[in-house]
Amino acid sequence: LSAQRRRILSETTKYWPTRLELTVNKGKNLLEAMRSQGLNILSMCGGRGVCGKCRVIIRGQGPLTDPTETERTLLTELELAAGYRLACLTHATKTAGIQIAIPPESEETQQRLVVAGFAPQVRLAPAVMKLFVRLQPPTLKDTTADLERLTEALKKSGKLGPVDIGYNTLRELPGLLRIGNWQVTVSVFRRREIVSVEPGDKREHCYGFAIDIGTTKLAGYLVDLRRGRTVTTVSSLNPQAKFGADIISRITYAMRGEEAIDELNKCVISGINALVQEACRTAGITTREIVDLSVAGNTAMHQIFLKVSPRYLAQSPYPAALRRGLQIKADHLGLDVAPDSNVYLFPVIAGFVGGDAVADMIATEMHSSGELSMLIDIGTNAEIVLGNKDGLVACSCASGPAFEGAQIKHGMRASEGAIEKVWIDPRTLDISYKVIGGVKPVGMCGSAIVETVAEMLRTGTLDSRGRIQEGGDSWRIRGTDGMKEMVIVPKTETGIDGDIALTQSDVREIQLAKAAVYSGISILMRHMRVNPDHIKKVFLAGAFGTYIDPASARDIGMFPEIPLNRIQFVGNTAGSGARMALISSQTRELAESILPKVEYVELGADPEFQKEFVSAIDLPNARKGLFPTVERIIEYNRSSMGRRL
Numbered sequence: 001l002s003a004q005r006r007r008i009l010s011e012t013t014k015y016w017p018t019r020l021e022l023t024v025n026k027g028k029n030l031l032e033a034m035r036s037q038g039l040n041i042l043s044m045c046g047g048r049g050v051c052g053k054c055r056v057i058i059r060g061q062g063p064l065t066d067p068t069e070t071e072r073t074l075l076t077e078l079e080l081a082a083g084y085r086l087a088c089l090t091h092a093t094k095t096a097g098i099q100i101a102i103p104p105e106s107e108e109t110q111q112r113l114v115v116a117g118f119a120p121q122v123r124l125a126p127a128v129m130k131l132f133v134r135l136q137p138p139t140l141k142d143t144t145a146d147l148e149r150l151t152e153a154l155k156k157s158g159k160l161g162p163v164d165i166g167y168n169t170l171r172e173l174p175g176l177l178r179i180g181n182w183q184v185t186v187s188v189f190r191r192r193e194i195v196s197v198e199p200g201d202k203r204e205h206c207y208g209f210a211i212d213i214g215t216t217k218l219a220g221y222l223v224d225l226r227r228g229r230t231v232t233t234v235s236s237l238n239p240q241a242k243f244g245a246d247i248i249s250r251i252t253y254a255m256r257g258e259e260a261i262d263e264l265n266k267c268v269i270s271g272i273n274a275l276v277q278e279a280c281r282t283a284g285i286t287t288r289e290i291v292d293l294s295v296a297g298n299t300a301m302h303q304i305f306l307k308v309s310p311r312y313l314a315q316s317p318y319p320a321a322l323r324r325g326l327q328i329k330a331d332h333l334g335l336d337v338a339p340d341s342n343v344y345l346f347p348v349i350a351g352f353v354g355g356d357a358v359a360d361m362i363a364t365e366m367h368s369s370g371e372l373s374m375l376i377d378i379g380t381n382a383e384i385v386l387g388n389k390d391g392l393v394a395c396s397c398a399s400g401p402a403f404e405g406a407q408i409k410h411g412m413r414a415s416e417g418a419i420e421k422v423w424i425d426p427r428t429l430d431i432s433y434k435v436i437g438g439v440k441p442v443g444m445c446g447s448a449i450v451e452t453v454a455e456m457l458r459t460g461t462l463d464s465r466g467r468i469q470e471g472g473d474s475w476r477i478r479g480t481d482g483m484k485e486m487v488i489v490p491k492t493e494t495g496i497d498g499d500i501a502l503t504q505s506d507v508r509e510i511q512l513a514k515a516a517v518y519s520g521i522s523i524l525m526r527h528m529r530v531n532p533d534h535i536k537k538v539f540l541a542g543a544f545g546t547y548i549d550p551a552s553a554r555d556i557g558m559f560p561e562i563p564l565n566r567i568q569f570v571g572n573t574a575g576s577g578a579r580m581a582l583i584s585s586q587t588r589e590l591a592e593s594i595l596p597k598v599e600y601v602e603l604g605a606d607p608e609f610q611k612e613f614v615s616a617i618d619l620p621n622a623r624k625g626l627f628p629t630v631e632r633i634i635e636y637n638r639s640s641m642g643r644r645l
């Protein structure tokens, strides 16, 4: 649907939504019907009726339930009159064919994914080594069994002691020895287990695959284990996205029972297998040549990958099912690689600070640095780690999906058609903007939403309580359905059937999200007894962190006032950490050894949290003097333009 459709849209510059005939069974909602017919539209909350993104237009009459209260809140009167409905809240009252149209803002588009990440050099010491062995074929005088013949030869080579063999490899061994004319290459894991046997000399081909399982995206890295080089990087959206954009939606879905967990697990495994195949195709190797794997992911993704129910992560006190790192056979997980390969899973810190955060710490080396540094990885959940070689503290805050565009009227993911940059002229309130893909805009992604709020604050369009001010002569500030909003792009310039605007309630969502991040940082600083001056480096990780304008984030009070030159964008360091675990097996021991150094802080249990959160809702903060830079800018604008703040 989307890429081609978007091109047509941008070429014709005409609003022309996709029309469809949908069969909906009695009692089912439109979203379920679309999924079962293989149609995916945006459903960031996974069909819980919260995000307001699954917008469809009903054509003609249909046996459908009336709009719910939530729809009346999330859709305007005009939209309801035009036939707009939320697919997950619209049920069929009897089985029927329903004519619908999918507006462009609801179509799934290719999201911009961040897979590259900062990583330090590590000494090459992979867990798997390949050895070439020439065996004497059996004779009537020497009927030594195949396995013993092989292990004896390995022992004689002086390179290995006694070794075990994986079950799948054992089953294939007799055939492979003969196909290879008694000359084979053996992959040995940590000098103690044969995980693969290949006919002939294959020492040149020794590969590992590192995986970062994000809630939004999957990233895979094919690594040449002989040279420690990444050969190919591949990525895709996490196919579980159809069950909701955020972790809580996935956990909620998993709570339906075994079948639902199975479904989620199959989604992620098939997504990873598709990446393995793509990487191998690109590199011109077979998937069987992958003999070692490592996986980093947040705790919920980690448990779903293992088919362990994430149910209890959603119940106080939110414990993870397991903390330590794991080694598990690839065939137990259904991965399409050498079946006896071991898959290493990073340890997790807590229910909402997972193996990806451990991988982040390893890649940024904050655990071994003498300087105090802070790592912030913002998604629907923000993970924050603060510390140095003497100790670290970590927390997770529910920043909510607003930074990913959910629960924002014209919010969307960072994909083609999303506004990513916004500038507001403080005198005229004229707006310049930049769109991903250079097409007509259909919405705003998180970085643009944060920038818009920052620009509105700096230009006096917002007061410190986040209230949109009167616009004077400007037509951009107006009231719609009883709510103030600022028009960012007028209808004539958009790729949707209307203006793109930021509403008062959108500003509120951003205030709540940024307050969650700031209060997390603030509580961690308090635990460490440090202030922003002590923090010498701030690592911004993840996709949102890569594109966000740090000055805007700071000015709205998401981060403390730290000099901008101390902020470093590190990209996908979870992926970097996972690669390091392949290149150097000692990284795995390091990951385990970091755990006791990290103190997890449960924000909900901190007596100061509520107070910090409430004062952080203001822009930039109700506590004056914490953000002198933006306070100066606001003061300057107030005096030079007479705008009321």
Ligand code: FES
Binding pocket: 042, 043, 044, 045, 046, 047, 048, 049, 050, 051, 052, 053, 054, 086, 087, 088, 089
């Ligand atoms: S409101 Fe329908 S999927 Fe979120």
